[in-house]
Amino acid sequence: MTGALQASLFDVEAEGPSFTDLRTALRRTHLTAGAWIDVASGWISGSDSLFTSLVDAVPWRAERRQMYDRVVDVPRLQSFYSDPTRLPEPFLLQVKSALDEHYRVELGENFTTAGLCYYRDGGDSVAWHADDGGQTGGRSGSQKGRGASEDTMVAIVSLGAARPLLLRPRGGGPSIRHSVGHGDLLVMGGSCQRTWEHCIPKSTRPTGPRISIQFRPRGVR
Template identity: 65%
Template sequence: MTTPALQASLFGESGPVTLHALAPRRTELGSGAWIDVQPGWLEGAGEVFTDLVTGVPWQAERRRMYDRLVDVPRLLCFYGEAAPLPHPVLAEARAALSEHYAGELGEPFRTAGLCYYRDGRDSVAWHGDTIGRGSTEDTMVAIVSVGAARQLALRPRGGGESHRYALGHGDLIVMGGSCQRTWEHAIPKTSRAVGPRISIQFRPRGVR
């Protein structure tokens, strides 16, 4: 697999890798769904991006769509509950999120799924994380982004006004309540020249 040789300086960062205090801003979406957003929660995200590009065993997957196999338009890696995470700050982030949301979530974040969007051709289609408990229960999915900003789009299931957030450079978004059941999210393809981005998705047990 070929990956771009990127340095933290590409993203204008040279400081230490650290997490700021959690103070996200909540937006109520309706039907019991909400999102929390905190730009720049992770300081030194460029360095983390570079370490993940080179240190994660990225996998290219193929999935059946209709009657044929197609390439998944992004690279993936999943870390289960017992697996050590590929950068120390990710373990710190998961612990901080678990503590911050303990009263609402009632359980810790346990797994981490990583997606590597190499350019504007890489994407993820409209979906909710409804494999497992997310199909019937309120839950949370916390996403930390490193690398160049990409648009994360949200829309109600069945149609309605959509929202877009440009996530990158250490930004945090948490989708909570009924969001996985009543809303969908996507990273759309774009023809604009965009740099690569990695998203780290923290989930509780039994949510994919």
């Protein structure tokens, strides 16, 4: 059963959702091997109403996936837009435009796709993986994409209840934890998809629903 979203006391909305200037909102952390993350906490104001709009407007799909020798349910709902102009919420085009303007020189191109994940409660999750066209943990039949061989970026906007997003070096090592939700932005860049992995772990605690919107450049998924 999908849990109810508990609104954030800090998510103030005037006339619809809005966001602040990325030049002052972002804080960059350099990791290892040329990887980095940018974080802007509470970047989007009025994000709870945006969350509610997306729950109703997005054509969410429940999917199944080959894992080792069996087919299992993907523990979250998903939707993918190869053309972000077809997103059902026009405000997300403003979000994409702001990301394009800020990162275009460093990235060398625009973000061209939008993937959405709906984590209904603490039982929904995503395993350790990198956005390189494949996923660790037994996923078969994957083809490697640009993230496996090139520096790239993945920009994640989180709406709804905060969930921990963990990052760790490939091959193991201490993990880094960020709690993301209620309009937070986290951007993974540099070699992050080649040299680091990330996940959203399951939680046994009562957890409200969360939606993530992942903006990626061409050939990265």
